[in-house]
Amino acid sequence: MSMNEEKKEYRPLIVAFCCNWCSYAGADLAGSSRLSYPADVKIIRVPCSGRVNPMFILRAFERGADGVIICGCHPGDCHYSTGNYYARRRMALLFSMLEYIGVENGRTRVEWCSAAEGAKFSKTMNEFCEKIQSLGENVRLGDLRCKN
C-alpha cells in the first residue's frame, strides 16, 4: 500500500440482501424519492429474506465485505407468509456465532422494511454505514488468498 492510498478516506463495503417484495421495493422508493444513502451499499435482490443462506453472508465477509444487512418484509407481511420468520431466527443464531469468532455484532443486521418505507430504508442504510465506518475494516473473516 502506498502512502498516497493510505490517506484516502476509508470507505466500507456493505452488502445488502433485499427481498423482492418489500425491501427491494422500499429501496426503489428511496431512490425515486431521492433519499440518499452512501454508495457503499450494494443491493442483491433475493426472492425472500428466507432465501438468504448463511453461506452468502460468510462468503461476503470472506471476500472482504465490512458489513452485511438483510432486509425483509415486516413480520406477518411476508409474501411467502413465513420466510422472514425463518430469516430472523436463522440470522439471530448466525450472528451470535459470528460474534463468537470475532465479527462484531454491529457488522450484521436484520431489518424489516416495507415497500412504502423508502425513508426508513434510507435511514437504516445511513445508520448502518455509519456504524460500519466506526467499526472499520473487517479483518476477521477475510480470506487472505483474496487479498491483493
Next chain:
Amino acid sequence: MQKIGVFVCHCGTNIAATVDVKKVVELVRYEPGVVFADDYMYMCSEAGQEKIIEAIKEYGLTGLVICSCSPRMHEKTFRACAEKAGLNPYMVEVANIREQCSWIHKDREEATKKAVILARAAIAKVNLNTPLKEGESPVTKRALVIGGGIAGIQTALDIADAGYQVDIVEKEPSIGGRMSQFDKTFPTLDCASCILTPKMVEVNQHPNITLYTYSEVEKVSGYVGNFDVDIRKKARSVDFDKCTGCGECSTKCPLGKIGKIPSEFDRGLKNRPAIYMPFAQAVPAVPVIDRENCTYFKTGKCGVCAKICPSKAVDYEQKDEIVTVKYGAIVVATGFDIINLDKFGEYAYNESPDVITSIELERLMNAAGPTGGHLERMSDHKQPKDIVFIQCVGSRCDSEEKGKPYCSKVCCMYTAKHAMLIKDHWPDTNITVFYIDVRTPGKNFDEFYRRAVEQYHVNYIKGQVGKVKPQPDGSLMVQAADLLDGKQINMKADMVVLAAAVEPNPGVRKIATMLTASIDNNNFLTEAHAKLRPVESPTAGIFLSGMAQGPKDIPETVSQAGAAAVKVIGLLAKDKLKTNPCTAQCDTLLCNGCSTCANVCPYGAITYDDVQVMDHGLRETRRVAQVNLALCQGCGACTSACPSGAMDLQGFSNRQITTEVDAICR
C-alpha cells in the same frame, strides 16, 4: 461460455447526469463473457428494444444485462424483448443503476463506480443463468366444496352459475349448516329459513351441482388443477332413488316416542327417531338411519320402517361407498360450532336446564323448533319472566384450555337480536345483558344495538357475570358487578343465555392436514395473505369460505363465499396453468431425505419419493425430496434450510447469489 450483451441506459438524464454511461460501457466490455456493450438514450423505448434485438441476432448473444431502472419496472419489458429475438426470457438480468444508484448519489465518480459494480454483479449472474421454461399443467374443470352451510352453498351456486361443475360434500344428512338452525337474522330480522331454503333447493336442482350429503372427504392427493379426492358416502340405509321423502318411516319409528336419541339439529332440546331427517326442509329430503341407535342394527329385530315404507326404499344392507373424483380447485367451507362449556362450571350450564346457549335459544324461538316457537324454560315449561344474557363466554379468554383468545364477533349482534325478538313477542319480559364491551361495527349494526336499548329498554350492564347459582325454587341467582355504577348485583333470573365462543368445526384439522392447507393456533384456516389474498390458502388451489377462516356473520360469509367462487372460476377458466419457472430443485444425489425442507415449505410443495440412484457405482434406493413445480412459488425457504445443499432455487441459485456477492466484493 455465455455471450453476453450489456446495454446501459441513459434514461434521458436520469442516469446519465450522475453516472458516466460511456465509462461504464468501457469498463464492463472486458468482463468475462461480455461480447458486446453499448449505451442508448432510452433502452425501454421501441428503438432501444430494436437495438437489443439486433445485437442479439448479430452477435448471437446468449445473455443480456440491461443497466437501467429497477427490474420491478422494466424487467418484464426486456424479457419480452429477448423472447422476441428468440432468446430465453430468463437469460435477462437487470442492473438497477437508477433507483439504487444515479438517483441517490450525487458524486459522479462514486456513482459511476457503483454502477460498474452493479453491472458486474449482474454480468456474473447471467454467466450462470440457464434458460428456464414456464411449466404447464392441465386444469380439471370441476370444483369441490367441503361443507354445505351457507358459505358452501353460496360458493357452489356462484361457481355453478358460471358454468362449471361443482360437488358439495356435507357430513350431515342435509345441507343448510348452522344457518338452518337460526330463527331470524340480524340486522334486518328476516327469517333465516325463508332466505336459506330457496338457496338449498336451488343447489339441489342446479344441473351443475352434485350433492354428496352424509359423506366425508377421505383422502386428497394431487395439486392445483389436478386434485384426486376420495369421498366416503356413508350408508344412508335408504335408497336415494326410491325414497319420496314422505316421512312415514320417521313418524312410525318406535324410537321416536320411547327412544332417547337427542336431536343434533335441535341441540338436544328434543329427541328424534332412529330414522330421521334433521329438519322438515332438509335437502335432500331423504332420511338416514342412525345405525348406532337403531334397534334393527343393534338387535336385528324391529324393521318397522322397512315394512311401513310405501316405496320400499329402506335398505338395511347398504354399505359405505367410496368414490374418487378429480377436481381443479377445492373450497373449504367447514364452518363452526360453539365451544364445549364443561370448563365453565360457574355458569351452571351442565347443572340447570334453564341455562342455555344462544344457539339453543335460536331453536327455542324457532317456529319449527322443539317448542313450536314458544319460549319456555326446559325445566318446568313455564315462560321465563326475567332473562339474563351473558356475553363473551369463552371468547377473549387467555387460558387456552378454557376458552378462545379471539372475539367471536357475532355474539353482540345476535344477543341484541334475541333481546329484541323476545321483547317483541312478550313485551313484559325483563332482559338484562351483561357485557364486557359491545362491539357492533358494520352497516346498520350499532343502530340495531341502540334500538335494543332505546326502543326495547333492554338493560345493558357492563361487567362479566361471576356466577350463576341454581336456587331450590327453580330460579337462577346471577352474581355480577355493575362496573360503571360500582355496585355488586345479585339478580334472580328464570333463564340464563350464554353467548358461547365460536370455534372452527372440529373436523377441520383433519381436512386441513389432508389438503396441506395451513391452520392457525385456533384451528382457523390461514389465508395466503391477510390483506391481499384473504380467500386463498397458501396452498395453491385451495380456497377458504366462511367461518372456517375466522369468525364472521352471514353477510360477510356470503361475500367471502362469492369471492372464493370468483377465485375458483378464475382458476377453472384456464385450460393450462402456467407455473413460475423460478422453482426449487432437488439434487437427488445430495439429498439425504431429512424432511427439513418439507417442514419449512409454506406450500406443501415438497414430497418424498424413493428413487434409485447410482452412487460411486453402487445402485441404491434413497428417500429424496421431490418438488412439485405446480405448487412451488419460488420463495427459497427450503434452499437455505437444506443442510446438505441439495435444494437449489432456479433463477436465484446458490451459485448465482454467491457469484453476485463475489462480484460486489471484488
Next chain:
Amino acid sequence: MANVEKQVQLIKDISGSDPYKCMRCGKCSASCPSYNEMDIKPHQFASYIIRGDIDELVESKAAWKCLSCFACIERCPRDVQPGKLVDAARQIVERQREGDYLQPDEIPALLDPETPQQLLVSAFRRYRR
C-alpha cells in the same frame, strides 16, 4: 419514579401475573365476596398497578379485605388473577415491616370458632413468607 417502577416489577414477579392483560371485564368483582367492603374494587387492582398507585392500593381497605378465596383467580378469563396482584401488594408491605411475622405457635391463641378456614389460609399466605 424509579421506586414505583421497581415496585410494579416486584408485584409482577411475586404474583406471576401481568396486569396489562386485564380487559376490565369485571368477572372478579362479580365473584368477590368482600366486594361491598372494598373501596377499591378487584377489577381496579390492575389499573392501580399499571398506573403505579401502589401506595394507594396497599393503604386501601380493599387490600386487607381480600379473603384470598381465589374466586377471581379461578374465573379470570385473562389470567390476570387480581387476587394474586393484591396479595403481592400486601406482601410488599409485609416485607418492608419485617419482624411483624406471625409465628405458627401464635396462631391457636388467635383462633375462635367463627374464624373461617379461608381466613386462616389467607393469614398464612400473608404472614408466613
